[in-house]
Amino acid sequence: MPENENRQWVLKSRPDGMPTEADFELIDSPMPSPEYGQVLIKSLWNSMDPYMRGRITSSPIGGVIESEAVGRVMESRLEGISAGDIVRGRIGWQEYGLLDVTSANPVNPDYGPISTSIGVLGMPGLTAYFGLLDVCEPKPGDTVVVSSASGAVGAVVGQIAKIGGCRVIGIAGSDEKVSYVVDELGFDAGINYKVENVSEALGVVAPDGVDCYFDNVGGPITEAVMEHLAMYSRTVICGRISEYNESEPSMGPRILRYVHSTRSRIQGFTVNQYPAQFEDGRAQLARWVKSGEIKYKEDIIEGFENCPKAFIGQLRGANFGKLLIKVSDE
Amino acid sequence: MPENENRQWVLKSRPDGMPTEADFELIDSPMPSPEYGQVLIKSLWNSMDPYMRGRITSSPIGGVIESEAVGRVMESRLEGISAGDIVRGRIGWQEYGLLDVTSANPVNPDYGPISTSIGVLGMPGLTAYFGLLDVCEPKPGDTVVVSSASGAVGAVVGQIAKIGGCRVIGIAGSDEKVSYVVDELGFDAGINYKVENVSEALGVVAPDGVDCYFDNVGGPITEAVMEHLAMYSRTVICGRISEYNESEPSMGPRILRYVHSTRSRIQGFTVNQYPAQFEDGRAQLARWVKSGEIKYKEDIIEGFENCPKAFIGQLRGANFGKLLIKVSDE
Numbered sequence: 001m002p003e004n005e006n007r008q009w010v011l012k013s014r015p016d017g018m019p020t021e022a023d024f025e026l027i028d029s030p031m032p033s034p035e036y037g038q039v040l041i042k043s044l045w046n047s048m049d050p051y052m053r054g055r056i057t058s059s060p061i062g063g064v065i066e067s068e069a070v071g072r073v074m075e076s077r078l079e080g081i082s083a084g085d086i087v088r089g090r091i092g093w094q095e096y097g098l099l100d101v102t103s104a105n106p107v108n109p110d111y112g113p114i115s116t117s118i119g120v121l122g123m124p125g126l127t128a129y130f131g132l133l134d135v136c137e138p139k140p141g142d143t144v145v146v147s148s149a150s151g152a153v154g155a156v157v158g159q160i161a162k163i164g165g166c167r168v169i170g171i172a173g174s175d176e177k178v179s180y181v182v183d184e185l186g187f188d189a190g191i192n193y194k195v196e197n198v199s200e201a202l203g204v205v206a207p208d209g210v211d212c213y214f215d216n217v218g219g220p221i222t223e224a225v226m227e228h229l230a231m232y233s234r235t236v237i238c239g240r241i242s243e244y245n246e247s248e249p250s251m252g253p254r255i256l257r258y259v260h261s262t263r264s265r266i267q268g269f270t271v272n273q274y275p276a277q278f279e280d281g282r283a284q285l286a287r288w289v290k291s292g293e294i295k296y297k298e299d300i301i302e303g304f305e306n307c308p309k310a311f312i313g314q315l316r317g318a319n320f321g322k323l324l325i326k327v328s329d330e
Numbered sequence: 331m332p333e334n335e336n337r338q339w340v341l342k343s344r345p346d347g348m349p350t351e352a353d354f355e356l357i358d359s360p361m362p363s364p365e366y367g368q369v370l371i372k373s374l375w376n377s378m379d380p381y382m383r384g385r386i387t388s389s390p391i392g393g394v395i396e397s398e399a400v401g402r403v404m405e406s407r408l409e410g411i412s413a414g415d416i417v418r419g420r421i422g423w424q425e426y427g428l429l430d431v432t433s434a435n436p437v438n439p440d441y442g443p444i445s446t447s448i449g450v451l452g453m454p455g456l457t458a459y460f461g462l463l464d465v466c467e468p469k470p471g472d473t474v475v476v477s478s479a480s481g482a483v484g485a486v487v488g489q490i491a492k493i494g495g496c497r498v499i500g501i502a503g504s505d506e507k508v509s510y511v512v513d514e515l516g517f518d519a520g521i522n523y524k525v526e527n528v529s530e531a532l533g534v535v536a537p538d539g540v541d542c543y544f545d546n547v548g549g550p551i552t553e554a555v556m557e558h559l560a561m562y563s564r565t566v567i568c569g570r571i572s573e574y575n576e577s578e579p580s581m582g583p584r585i586l587r588y589v590h591s592t593r594s595r596i597q598g599f600t601v602n603q604y605p606a607q608f609e610d611g612r613a614q615l616a617r618w619v620k621s622g623e624i625k626y627k628e629d630i631i632e633g634f635e636n637c638p639k640a641f642i643g644q645l646r647g648a649n650f651g652k653l654l655i656k657v658s659d660e
Contacts, residue, residue, distance in 0.1 A: 218586055237590040249583035256548055257579060260567040260598040268590040 005031045008064050009093035009307050011056060017245045018315060019056065024065065024308040031096060034077045038098045041071040043091050046304070046325040047118040048311050049152070050216075051270075053244035065093040065307070069327070070107060070117050081106065088117045093307050095327060111286040119152055119322040120296035121285050127238060127271040128156035129281045132214055133164075134274070135236040135267050140165030142211035143230070145202070147221050149190065150177035150297070152322035153238065156285070157214045158187050159294045166212070169205055171198065171221060173317045180320075185295060198224035209233070209262075218243040219252065226255040233264040241315065297321030304328075335361045338394050339423035339637050341386060347575045348645060349386065354395065354638040361426060364407045368428045371401040373421050376634070376655040377448040378641050379482070380546075381600075383574035395423040395637070399657070400437060400447050411436065418447045423637045425657060441616040449482055449652040450626035451615050457568060457601040458486035459611045462544055463494075464604070465566040465597050470495030472541035473560070475532070477551050479520065480507035480627070482652035483568065486615070487544045488517050489624045496542070499535050501528060501551055503647045510650075515625060528554035539563070539592075548573040549582065556585040563594040571645065627651030634658075 005028075012025040034040045046069040055066050069091040073083050078101060081087065086107040091097035107117040119125065131153075138144055144161040148154040149170025158168045158181060170181040170190045178190035189205040191198055198221055202210065209230030215222050218240025229235075243250065259266060274281070288294040299321040301310040307325055314323050335358075342355040364370045376399045385396050399421040403413050408431060411417065416437040421427035437447040449455065461483075468474055474491040478484040479500025488498045488511060500511040500520045508520035519535040521528055528551055532540065539560030545552050548570025559565075573580065589596060604611070618624040629651040631640040637655055644653050 215586075218584065218590075222586065237586050240587060240590060243584065243587055249585070249587060251581045252584045253579035254548065254573065254582045255579070256545075256552065256567050256596070256598075257570060257573055259596060260548075260570060263598040263600065263603060265595060265597045266586070266589060267595045268586075268593045270593065273593065 006094055006096045007304060008095075010064055011059060011061050014061065015056065015245075016247070019053070019245075019308070019312055021308045021312065026305065029094070032098045034075055034098055036077050038100050039073050039078050039081050039087065039104055040075040041069075041087055041089065041091055041097050041099055041104075042074050043069040043071040043095055043097065043304075043327040044330075045070045045115045045118060046091075046093065046307065046327050047122070048307075048314050048319070048323040048325060049124070050239055050241045050244060050314060052311065053241075053315060057247075066090060067092050068118050068123060069097070070114050071097075071327075072330070078104065086114050086117075088122065093304075095304055108286075111282070112289060115298060115324055116289070116296065119298060119324070120156060120289055120294065121282055123271055124152035124322060125156050125285045126274070126278060126281045128153045128160060128214075129285060130271055130274045130277065131236045131238045131269050132157050132160055132212070135269050136212035136214060136234045138164050138166050138212045141167070143167045143169065143206050143208065144212040144214065145169045145171065145206065145210045145225055146214040146216070147171045147225075148216035148239070148241065149181045149187065150320060151216065154214070154216055155181065155185060155296065155321070156294060159185055159288075161212070162186050163288065163293055169202070169210075171217075177320060180297070193221055199227050202228045214238060215240070217241050219250075223252050223255055226258040229258050229262040229264045231262050231264075233262055235264065235266040237266060237268045238270075241317075244315065299323045300326050302326045336424055336426045337634060338425075340394055341389060341391050344391065345386065345575075346577070349383070349575075349638070349642055351638045351642065356635065359424070362428050364405055364428055366407050368430050369403050369408050369411050369417065369434055370405040371399075371417055371419065371421055371427050371429055371434075372404050373399040373401040373425055373427065373634075373657040374660075375400050375445045375448060376421075376423065376637065376657050377452070378637075378644050378649070378653040378655060379454070380569055380571045380574060380644060382641065383571075383645060387577075396420060397422050398448050398453060399427070400444050401427075401657075402660075408434065416444050416447075418452065423634075425634060438616075441612070442619060445628060445654055446619070446626065449628060449654070450486060450619055450624065451612055453601060454482035454652060455486050455615045456604070456608060456611050458483045458490060458544075459615060460601055460604045460607065461566045461568045461599050462487050462490055462542070465599050466542035466544060466564045468494050468496050468542045471497070473497045473499065473536050473538065474542040474544065475499045475501065475536065475540045475555055476544040476546070477501045477555075478546035478569070478571065479511045479517065480650060481546065484544070484546055485511065485515060485626065485651070486624060489515055489618075491542070492516050493618065493623055499532070499540075501547075507650060510627070523551055529557050532558045544568060545570070547571050549580075553582050553585055556588040559588050559592040559594045561592050561594075563592055565594065565596040567596060567598045568600075571647075574645065629653045630656050632656045
């Protein structure tokens, strides 16, 4: 293959606060060549996720931006994987990448479109599954609140909670997103945090308090939910998109009085704690998606050159559903 | 008996912030008379505990201040309890009170001096026992931090953690208290929060982070500990003496970033969640006290008339050890 055929987005400068497009640089690099035990992947779908903001704080200047992607094997020097296979892995923001036995994850084509392997059947779906079921421990009849409710994680959280017999309240940033989770996903109520006072709204829609809170956002929304914790409630801290751009903690009302008075539990979480259970979780999610009990929505941005713009938009809440970069058609 | 022989401290006005002595009134009331199923108790030792500040926020003006006390049965109309028995219960700030089958707790005289039934072998000791062992789940080798370390709860927390093979760091408000927990109770290190920067000090004495935090104080001390949480740490929110006088939450740095990044757990707790296990816990504490593995210190104020002064002093951190009012000698 000719050289310098692999476009890559690298970190040009470390953002202070919200990243700008100038913090990223698009470079042309040589096509990577797989060594023994490696596969060469052509990226088809690149996943955009808020947690990546945290990685950028510690990743090297000049390095390719980290992310998960799904693509096709162009060349394999790894036993069990063949050219043409579909594989998922942490390829990052580049058109081609190398994976090995520890990082190349074959995608089961029976489960659905390959983009779902980095969405509803991938890290976001598994995050919802384990964070809700293992950490929040919802019981039928519980009131479950989820922030970023229409996002890749939140939408799955709410739908699993509905399957489990819970009352589900979604918090999102537009009337359109609230309508989506209530009218299309079957949540019981929704709150548009941009126009409503979240605490007052929760007083109306969760009069008996919040048994489970799946937190994707942190900041003032989380502080409002804390005022409404039910006795013995469980909160999972899964993400804090409202705080990712802060190098130092910002100030907010002290919330532990609510945790204390309600004997509640708050627990930090990432899905990487559950590797041994990934395949079980994925199989269950796939059954629910097939049966229609879990719906998903993808927000697709065409073109690899749009990675930074899409990512920054996501940090501002501009996406609606699972945000994907369509890197290539085939 | 003659009438108006029972002195009582009642709530005269609801304190806004730190209570003052003028918020309490000493009144003379008739001697109570037990009905069928009740016992008349003469209070000997009255327990002063920071949690009472919270009760005062919602208790009625003119009502006797709530508290636990231990006393002698003067007259019994309750089967199984006789005049002369020693009984513990929520008698409140009064010289005599009535208890019944649900509220009168016979004190086992084999366990030690009767004052211990409201201290190291009572609510504070059991709070330490269950809060540490059930919520913090310490393992040998863990680093355990306890605030209000020389107090009735904190001193027991640290000593149980030492018995369990942990490294124990106590935070207290004077050099004398720090010396006590290190030199007399065997803690591994102590921090005087009034003169040291708690976060910097923890960086030195807990370089590998804090696995268990037993929180009695809330506020800035707790926020400093959060900066040092180890991966998968467990915090029990048992008290928040620094916040009890606030009607609205004060502002502090947002701490959930630390909970998230370390996958830690924070849990609210009161000992009242464990009634079925109280006697087991008490028996274990009594064994440790008898063997000398757990030491205790009582801060005794003579005279019932000093209840408000002693309580206000406690909220300011003036006591050193379990604070008791000696109501009567016999």
